[in-house]
Structure formats: structure tokens, C-alpha cells
Amino acid sequence: MRLLPHPATEDIQLTEVLRALSDPVRLEIVTRLAVHKEMTCSDAGDELGVHKSTASHHYRTLREAGVVLTRQEGRLKIMSLRRDDLDARFPGLLDSVLSAAHVNA
Template identity: 55%
Template sequence: MTAATGSSRELAHPAREEIRLEGVLHALSDPMRMRVVRELAAAEGELACSRIELPVTKSTSTHHYRVLRESGVIRQCYRGTAKLNGLRRDDLAALFPGLLDSVLGAAAGQDERLGA
């Protein structure tokens, strides 16, 4: 995993070649993390954590974002006091072609099937 450099405001992310399929699948297996990924996929760009409402405590929300970041699904960076999140769509597409779009499509289909 690439180390944070100098500032405590920089977060460690795995390099593309360090991203593992089982880590990505684990990150996507949780409904709250999937909600974050779907919101980021629908957004035009990066979103602050505060823009994505999760019905969990702040500490649990922080855990979900950390799992997504450490698995290589999202990239996080600080801008001022906001922590911005963006999907690592290019990295995931290069490593696992079609996976992210398939999972997002399956999630949408499940919502339709279950009337969510």
C-alpha cells in the first residue's frame, strides 16, 4: 500500500497493481458500502462524505469509507476540511473489466425486483 507522505491529511491508497479482486468484492458486499459506491457512480465528480447519508453512526460510516479506500474501490483526499471521495473507475476497469458496471447494474436490477 502506498504510504501517506508527510502530512496526516494524506490518506494511504493501494497502488493499482496492489488491488485484489477478493478485497474489491468484500468491499462491495456490504449494503452501506454499496450505497456509497452507487452514489459516487451517479455523481458527476467527487463527493464529500457529508453528501452521502448513511443510516449508521459516524464511526461506522468512517469504517465503511476506510474499507472502500483500502480495497482500492474509492480514492479519498482532503480539500480544506472536507474529505472528498471518488470511484477508482479507471483502475477497476483496467484490472477487472466490466466488474463495476456489472455490479452496479445488478444492484439496480435488485432494487427493481424488490421494489426498493
């Protein structure tokens, strides 16, 4: 298992998290991860309506903002939400965003 580069919890910036979550495709990915806890990148990208390279860009943006944790197992990249880290830095933010996304769905 190889962990890709991620910001440390204390380095996660609110502006970067909000920027990452402001895109509808990235918000959909985060919503799916909230339900499924962990997904491969290919599963998370199913039915998003974007090319694989565009999906990869969205995954990287979420990872670099500190929203998701991505680890590599063989050829698979597996993502999960950094819920504990985000709740520690910005209590209630993720729940509020997910709740608002659910209402607007």
C-alpha cells in the same frame, strides 16, 4: 490537498474489492458515487442510517480495497470511484456490480 493512503492499481485485489462491495451500506455509497462522480464523505453518508463512526469505517474499507479515491481538502474528505483503475484490473466488474445493484434497488 492531501491524498490519503491507497493501494497502487497493480496491488488492488479482487477478493478485497468484492469483500468491500458485499456490504449493502458500502454498495450504496459506491452507487451514489457512480451517479455523482465526487462527493464529500458527509454528503455520501447522508441518509445511510448509520452512525458517523460506522460510515467512516465503511469509507476506509472502500479506500483500502482500492474502490474509492479519497483526498482531503481542508476539513473535507472528498471521495470518487477509482473507475479507471478498477476497469484496468477487472474489466466490466464495476459496471456489472452497479447494474446488479440498480436492478435490486
